[in-house]
Amino acid sequence: MSSCSTPLGDALVLGWWIGELGAAEARRVERHLLSCGSCSARAELLPAVAEDLRGLVREGRLPAVLSPIVVERLQLEGRRIREYRVAPGGGVRCSVGPEDDVVLARLSARFEGVTRLDLLSRVNDGPEQRYADLPFDPAAGELIVAPPTDLLRARPASVERMRLVSVEPQGERLLGEYTFDHSPWPGR
């Protein structure tokens, strides 16, 4: 494929794909993409990523911290969501049903003064995993974590302990500790 002498940058094409460009700039990008095999081939990654990423989210196969608008969208799409809300210091017995698409751990916490939030997780006596610098809404009062449903479904009976910590110049401040007592779905 011939290369382009005036290639469109990824940021511009991404802005076009999302609908953030003004009308005139969007038309300029579209005319270029329709006339340029090189730039349009490069831009094809956008719909491909969008489609596959949607599939991964809908089927709960992407480990992620979710924003409430993502959860709302999953609900609107009719996905089956199993949620466990846990307060700091609390615990819950949990499992994954055969029909569940997405499992959510909703960890309540107060985020006042938090600039960097880390999650530490340990299953039974295994090594502690750290998930650093998590995105969070300071006003939300909770962090929504979606572990991969397929991995949870395959997990034997186990206890997972999660800790949310605020990372501060003088050290770490514990915001909450949460216990998930997981059992395989009966009859699995």
Add this chain to the structure above:
Amino acid sequence: MDPARVEAAVSDQELALRVAGGSDPAAETELVQRLAPRVRLYGLRHLRDAAAADDLVQEALLLTLERLRAGRVRQPERLASFVFGACRLLVRNQRRGTRRRDALLERFAGGLERHAVPDPLRLDEPKLRDCLARLAERERSVLLLTFYAEAPAGEIASRLGLSPDNVRTVRHRAFGRLRRCVEGGAA
């Protein structure tokens, strides 16, 4: 010499002139193969639906071939402008529920089948999953909000306590890392 390589060196405009100049199935096939992915991309952007975008490919390219053959594209060398105008009109019609595809298909039995329209890009899903998992949590969240929730930078910023410019920076960096990873390099 491989005939396909010869065609690859010919510009879109030359192909359009060849189609406009008379029966040239090879030029038509090459033109369809080049334009189909570009029109599909336009359709996916505006219609957000794969089936509707595929319909747009059929409609826009049948219309383009029909007009070229009939000598009704005034400046074949400005093909992109014609295709752009056709796409805009057809997307508007699709949104209004007006369909002209059936009439076009009647005139072109079999639609574009004989031109072997290329398939859309398919990713290796396990690799994409792995590449997404390699991103920083903040980068993954921003991409998820962008591609799944289709949230603009301003809305993501308000949800994550960031500035819109910061979101655009994170989004651009994350997409670049994802591209390098899925295309074979390191994230």
